Amino acid sequence: MAEDKPLNLVDADGQFNDEGMREFASATNLIHCGLGYQIVAVMGPQSSGKSTLLNYVFGTTFKEMDALRGRGQTTRGIWVARSPKIEDVTTLVMDLEGTDGRERGEDDTTFERQSALFALSVADVLLINIWCHDVGREQGAGKPLMKTIFQVNLKLFTPSPGRKKTVLLFVIRDRSKTPMEKLTAVLEDDIRGIWSTMPKPPQYEQTSFRDFFEVAYTSLPNYEEKEDDFRAETYLLRKKFSSEESDSYVRTGDKLPGDAITMSTQKVWELIRTHKDLDLPAHKIMVANTRCAEILTEQLEGLKNDMLWEELVKESEKSVVHNFGERASALITSCLSGYDQEALYFDEEVRANKRLELVEKVQALARPACEQQMRHLRIQMLDDFSKQLKIGTTVDGIPFSECAKRCKEEALAAFADEGAKSDMPSIGWSHSEFCPAMERSVDGMVSDLKKDKVEAVFKTLQDGFATTLVGPSAELLDTMPQQLWQRLRGLMGSAIKQASGQLAKSLEGYDFLEEERDDMESRIQAAAEKIVVSSATEASHTVLNRMRIRFADAFSMDENKMPRTWMPKDNIAKASKVARMAAADVLAQLVIIQVEKNAAAEDAESAVRDMARQDLEDSMSGKRKQQSKYAVMGLSVWPDLDPSCSLVSPQEAFSKWRQFVVETKLQITQAALTQQANRLASHRPPPLWAICAMLLLGFNEFISIVYSPVMLVTMIFGLLFIRTLYMEMDVDAEMQKGALPGLMSLGAKFVPAVKTVSQKTLESTKSLILPESSSSHQQPGGPSNNSSPPGGADGVEGPTSGDQAQTEDRKDK
Known part of the structure; x- marks a missing residue:
C-alpha cells in the first residue's frame, strides 16, 4: 500500500485491523525507525474540521466533509496515515471519529470514549480541536469526555508521574476578537477543575495535572473565510512537529521502539474495549441518573428532618410505641410519593432503580428505630412471661415445664400481635424477622430458670x-x-x-x-x-502426727482405756509392736484414695503393712535388712494406679515410717524405765526412821509377843496374809490410776483376793499340821518349801520386757 494512503486502523464497529497495521508499519518503514517516530492524534466534535486540520498541517489525505452536500459524519472509526511533509521524524497521524455525532445518537457514546482514551494512551501529541465559541461550555468543550478518559487512563494504565508526558495541544478554531490569554485562562481553569473533582486512585491523590501532561495552546482563523491565513498558520504549526525547531513538540524519550507499535496499539485497544468503565449511558440516561439521585437525596433529607419523624424516633427510644408502624408508614409513604411525582418524567428503568435505592436508604434510616421497638417489645414480653411463669408455678401450682410451655405460647402470640403494629409494608419491613430471636430469648430464659x-x-x-x-x-x-x-x-x-x-x-x-x-x-x-x-x-x-496419736493410744492405754503403769508383769515389747502396727495401719489406709474399690489400691495398702511388719520383726531379731529389701522401696509411684489417686508415694511412706519408729523409741524406753522403777519399789524395805519408830513405839507389844508364842505365831501369819493380799490385789498398780479410781478398783477386787489368799493360807497351814502328807517334799526336821509367802511365785524376776526393749534400742544404735 502507498505510504501516504490512510489506514482504517479501527472500524466503526470497534474491530482492530491487525493485518493492515502490520502492512502499514512495513510500508512506512516504521519497524526500522527505532525511537525516531512520533504519533499525533486529533479529537473533537464531529464536523469541526479535524480531518482538514490534519491534512493541511501534516499533508495527509484523510477524507474531508463536503459542505455542499450538507453536514454529516465523514470519519468513522480510527484512521492512521504517515505525514509526507515531516521528513526528519517519522510522524504517524491518527484521525478519530468525531464526538457528539447524530449518527450514533445519544444512546451510544461508548465508542467516543474508547477512541479518545486510545488516542490519549498511544499519542505523543494529542490535538484537541475546539471551536472558539465552545470555550467555557460543558458539553461543547468536551469536559465530561475529558474527565472520563483522564480518570480511566489513571486507573487502567497507571502512568508514572514525571516520566513520559503527553502533550495536549488545544487548537482553537475560528478565533474571534476574544484575546488568546482569556481563552487559555478559561481552558486552564477547566482542566484544573476536571482534575481536582474527578475520583483518582489512592496513589494519585497528591498529584497534579501537569505531572502527566504538557499543555499547549494555539489558534487558527476560519478556514472558509480566511483560507490563505489558515494555510500560512498551519504551515507554522507543522514546523513545531520537526525536531529541528527549538519549541518543537517532538518527544523521543521514554517510548517503545517502532517495531513494537503494531503489537502495542493492538493490546491497548483490546484492553480499552474490555474495560466496562467506558460503557457510559446515553445523555438522557445520565440526566435521569443525576436528577433522580438528586430527588432521592431531597426526599430522604426531608424525611430525616421531618419534625414528626424526629418525634417518633425519640418516642421509640424510650418505650414501646403501639402505633409506631402506622405513624412511620404514613411518613415513609409521603416520602416515596414525593419521589414518584418528581421523577415521573425521567427514564423508567432509572427511576425504578433509584426508587429501590431510596427504599433501601429509608429502610436503613428506619431500621434503628424499628429494632429499638422490637427490643422494647421483647423486653416487655419477656417480663410478662417471667411474671406469668412465676404465678403459674407458685400460686397455681402448675408443674414448671407445663407452665413454661403454656406461657411461651402466650408470649410468642402477644409478641406477634404487638409486632404486627410496627410493620411497614411500603418499605418491606416486618416484625417476623424478630420472631425467631424472641423464641430463642424465651427458650433461653426457661433454660436459665432451670439452671438456676x-x-x-x-x-x-x-x-x-x-x-x-x-x-x-x-x-x-x-x-x-x-x-x-x-x-x-x-x-x-x-x-x-x-x-x-x-x-x-x-x-x-x-x-x-x-x-x-x-x-x-x-x-x-x-x-x-x-x-x-x-x-x-x-x-x-498430717499422717505422721496421726500415727503418733494412734501409737500413744495403743501403747499407753490398756484394754479398758486406762493409762498403763507398766508393772513388772507387763510385756512392753509385745505392747510396742502392737501399737506400732496400729500406727502402720493408719499409714497404709492413707497412701491411696479409694473412693472406688480397687485391687491395686488394696495391694498398695497391704505392701505398707508388710513393710512395717517386716521392719519390726527384723528390728526385734537384731537382723535388720537393707532398706532396698522392703517391697515399697525403689518405687516412685504405686504400680497399676493413676498417680492422681496417690496421697503418699512409696518413698514418702517408707520415710514417714522410719521417722515414726525413731520418734517412738523414746516412749518405749520411758515405759521400760518406769517398769524397772516399779519393780524396785515393790522390794524396797521401810526407811530407817520407820524401823526406829516401830521399835520404839512397839517395844512393849514386841515383849508381849515374845513372851506369848500363840500371839507370835498369829502375828507372823497375819503379816504374811496381809503381804500376800497386797500383792494379789496389786495395790501399787491400782493406785497409779488415781485415788478414787484406785480405791474403787481395790474395793471390787478385795473379796475375790481375800478368798484366794485364804485358800492359799489354808493349804499352807494343812501342810504344816500334816507333815506326813508332804514328807516326800521335805527333809526331816527341815522347813517346808511352802513356808514361803503365798505370793512368792510372782516375786520371781527374770528378764523383763523392759530389758528386752533396752536391748533392742542398743542393737538399733
Missing part, C-alpha cells in the same frame, strides 16, 4: 453434705478404724442416695432429658467424692 433451680438445689445438697458426709467422714478419718475406705464408701453411697432422692423431689415437674439427669447424678457423685478426697488429702498431710 438446679444450682439452688445443688447448693442445698452441698450444704446437706456438710451434715451427712463432711462431719462423719472427718470423724472416720480421725478414728481411722479398720476397713476405713469401705466405711467411707458406704457413707458416701448413703449420702449420694439421700442427695439423689432430694434432687428428684426438688426437681419434680421439670422435664429434664435423660442425659441431663445423668449429668446431675454425675455432679452429685463428683461433689461427694470431692469432699471425701479433700478430707483424705488433708488427713494425709
Whole structure:
C-alpha cells in the first residue's frame, strides 16, 4: 500500500485491523525507525474540521466533509496515515471519529470514549480541536469526555508521574476578537477543575495535572473565510512537529521502539474495549441518573428532618410505641410519593432503580428505630412471661415445664400481635424477622430458670453434705478404724442416695432429658467424692502426727482405756509392736484414695503393712535388712494406679515410717524405765526412821509377843496374809490410776483376793499340821518349801520386757 494512503486502523464497529497495521508499519518503514517516530492524534466534535486540520498541517489525505452536500459524519472509526511533509521524524497521524455525532445518537457514546482514551494512551501529541465559541461550555468543550478518559487512563494504565508526558495541544478554531490569554485562562481553569473533582486512585491523590501532561495552546482563523491565513498558520504549526525547531513538540524519550507499535496499539485497544468503565449511558440516561439521585437525596433529607419523624424516633427510644408502624408508614409513604411525582418524567428503568435505592436508604434510616421497638417489645414480653411463669408455678401450682410451655405460647402470640403494629409494608419491613430471636430469648430464659433451680438445689445438697458426709467422714478419718475406705464408701453411697432422692423431689415437674439427669447424678457423685478426697488429702498431710496419736493410744492405754503403769508383769515389747502396727495401719489406709474399690489400691495398702511388719520383726531379731529389701522401696509411684489417686508415694511412706519408729523409741524406753522403777519399789524395805519408830513405839507389844508364842505365831501369819493380799490385789498398780479410781478398783477386787489368799493360807497351814502328807517334799526336821509367802511365785524376776526393749534400742544404735 502507498505510504501516504490512510489506514482504517479501527472500524466503526470497534474491530482492530491487525493485518493492515502490520502492512502499514512495513510500508512506512516504521519497524526500522527505532525511537525516531512520533504519533499525533486529533479529537473533537464531529464536523469541526479535524480531518482538514490534519491534512493541511501534516499533508495527509484523510477524507474531508463536503459542505455542499450538507453536514454529516465523514470519519468513522480510527484512521492512521504517515505525514509526507515531516521528513526528519517519522510522524504517524491518527484521525478519530468525531464526538457528539447524530449518527450514533445519544444512546451510544461508548465508542467516543474508547477512541479518545486510545488516542490519549498511544499519542505523543494529542490535538484537541475546539471551536472558539465552545470555550467555557460543558458539553461543547468536551469536559465530561475529558474527565472520563483522564480518570480511566489513571486507573487502567497507571502512568508514572514525571516520566513520559503527553502533550495536549488545544487548537482553537475560528478565533474571534476574544484575546488568546482569556481563552487559555478559561481552558486552564477547566482542566484544573476536571482534575481536582474527578475520583483518582489512592496513589494519585497528591498529584497534579501537569505531572502527566504538557499543555499547549494555539489558534487558527476560519478556514472558509480566511483560507490563505489558515494555510500560512498551519504551515507554522507543522514546523513545531520537526525536531529541528527549538519549541518543537517532538518527544523521543521514554517510548517503545517502532517495531513494537503494531503489537502495542493492538493490546491497548483490546484492553480499552474490555474495560466496562467506558460503557457510559446515553445523555438522557445520565440526566435521569443525576436528577433522580438528586430527588432521592431531597426526599430522604426531608424525611430525616421531618419534625414528626424526629418525634417518633425519640418516642421509640424510650418505650414501646403501639402505633409506631402506622405513624412511620404514613411518613415513609409521603416520602416515596414525593419521589414518584418528581421523577415521573425521567427514564423508567432509572427511576425504578433509584426508587429501590431510596427504599433501601429509608429502610436503613428506619431500621434503628424499628429494632429499638422490637427490643422494647421483647423486653416487655419477656417480663410478662417471667411474671406469668412465676404465678403459674407458685400460686397455681402448675408443674414448671407445663407452665413454661403454656406461657411461651402466650408470649410468642402477644409478641406477634404487638409486632404486627410496627410493620411497614411500603418499605418491606416486618416484625417476623424478630420472631425467631424472641423464641430463642424465651427458650433461653426457661433454660436459665432451670439452671438456676438446679444450682439452688445443688447448693442445698452441698450444704446437706456438710451434715451427712463432711462431719462423719472427718470423724472416720480421725478414728481411722479398720476397713476405713469401705466405711467411707458406704457413707458416701448413703449420702449420694439421700442427695439423689432430694434432687428428684426438688426437681419434680421439670422435664429434664435423660442425659441431663445423668449429668446431675454425675455432679452429685463428683461433689461427694470431692469432699471425701479433700478430707483424705488433708488427713494425709498430717499422717505422721496421726500415727503418733494412734501409737500413744495403743501403747499407753490398756484394754479398758486406762493409762498403763507398766508393772513388772507387763510385756512392753509385745505392747510396742502392737501399737506400732496400729500406727502402720493408719499409714497404709492413707497412701491411696479409694473412693472406688480397687485391687491395686488394696495391694498398695497391704505392701505398707508388710513393710512395717517386716521392719519390726527384723528390728526385734537384731537382723535388720537393707532398706532396698522392703517391697515399697525403689518405687516412685504405686504400680497399676493413676498417680492422681496417690496421697503418699512409696518413698514418702517408707520415710514417714522410719521417722515414726525413731520418734517412738523414746516412749518405749520411758515405759521400760518406769517398769524397772516399779519393780524396785515393790522390794524396797521401810526407811530407817520407820524401823526406829516401830521399835520404839512397839517395844512393849514386841515383849508381849515374845513372851506369848500363840500371839507370835498369829502375828507372823497375819503379816504374811496381809503381804500376800497386797500383792494379789496389786495395790501399787491400782493406785497409779488415781485415788478414787484406785480405791474403787481395790474395793471390787478385795473379796475375790481375800478368798484366794485364804485358800492359799489354808493349804499352807494343812501342810504344816500334816507333815506326813508332804514328807516326800521335805527333809526331816527341815522347813517346808511352802513356808514361803503365798505370793512368792510372782516375786520371781527374770528378764523383763523392759530389758528386752533396752536391748533392742542398743542393737538399733
